[in-house]
Amino acid sequence: MSIPAELKYTKDHEWARVSGDTITVGITFHAQDQLGDVVFVELPKAGTVVRKGATFGVVESTKAVSDLYAPVSGKVIEVNEALADAPEQINKDPYGAAWMIKVEFSDAGELSSLMDAAAYQEYVSSSAP
Amino acid sequence: MSLDSVRKTPLYDAHAALGGRLVEFAGWALPVQYEGVIAEHKAVRERAGLFDVSHMGEVEVKGPQALDALNRVITNDLNRIVDGQALYTCMCLPNGGIVDDLVVYRFSREHFFICVNASNRDKDFKHIAGNLGPGAQAVDRGDDYAQLALQGPRAAEILQPLTDTPLKPIGSYHFAAGKVADRNAIISRTGYTGEDGFELYIAPGDAEAVWNALLESGKPHGLAPCGLGCRDSLRLEMKYALYGNDIDESTNPLEAGLGWVVKFNKGDFIGRSALQAIKSAGIPRRLAGFEVTGRGIARHGYAIRSAHGTGVVTSGTHSPSLNIPIGMGYVPAADASPGTALWIDVRGKEVEARVADTPFLKRKPA
Known part of the structure; x- marks a missing residue:
């Protein structure tokens, strides 16, 4: 199980990399592993305002549809457009090439609700099937 | 998810040891994938894949009147095949609704072996046993057989070293009783993938030995263990129909594109007059294959809009071979021709699709 120590995590299996007043968001290794081969991804346009816990997009694997949830509230300032044509990157490199959006967050206090790597590890092992 | 309450095939431990991801399907614990759906799909199209389909049910029909008795229960005609041949068919309710789709194996005029869908096993047995009439009896043999499907262009090369039965003379939809890896087997040249391949009916106690022998023999050929996902x-x-998704008791073979297994001229059978009436009145909707041309994947239950009305998606996925989203669904008959525009409601967004020429994959078994 790959859970980078420097990232923050949601209960819906998104990761967030905090840098200044923005976060980069993707889905975790565990999430892509559970989904199986990802074949479709739908992301918001830059400029979209997202709300913590609300859906900002969709990933679909050969078998299932899964919503994406914003880890924090804020404005989407950049979108990884390359993913639309290469959704398999989500399986290959979930923490790198398969980043999804960058969000300029509006409330730094919301970051404290995210899990650190140790807590996420614990969360995944306790909820494992 | 707990798999405690579901049935395990004799290969349950083998799947777990191979890293299969086990899920519940039709009351059984089965692998949805090992390495991944797309990799397994491509293995079957390019080389070969091995599936555990032991969940499928088996019913045997025997008796001096077996042929005529069973012929009244199914829509296709058992007189069209010879001993050693298999037949795809539907069996219907009196109103024409599909009870199940089946493969019937003809051992002789007095002995037939039927493979039924796992989810319909009990229902099918009751339907067959209750409708055979005198001179034939049905026996539920579901607990007596495991079933393996070896599918793909290299299937014969992989299987032949394990059996003395010459495979070349067994044509598509034919079968022979023989031995595989020294175990008794019905060796059937059938499948559910569109590739050349075999389905093997074996005793549950022999399943692991045959499974392992096939994996071993298949190693140099790139044989992959495969899950339900790529199936x-x-x-x-x-565009093979899946019972419970594309066809069920509320659909009939004529609208489902299965009119070719309904033989009106063979004499009476259950559902015949209803189907005849439906045919005479004109079939209002058709099961059509479609390609999604917009962005999105159509899934079972999504609504379809087209020029002459509405419809519903019955199956949909991303096609690993074509790398586009494909699916099938019921649409008004006037909108069922290839090229016709459809709009599919993908979670509140209308996505463009068009009726496709099917099968989606133009490919003939070797």
């Missing part, structure tokens, strides 16, 4: 995408590329 679904493989059959969908061929």
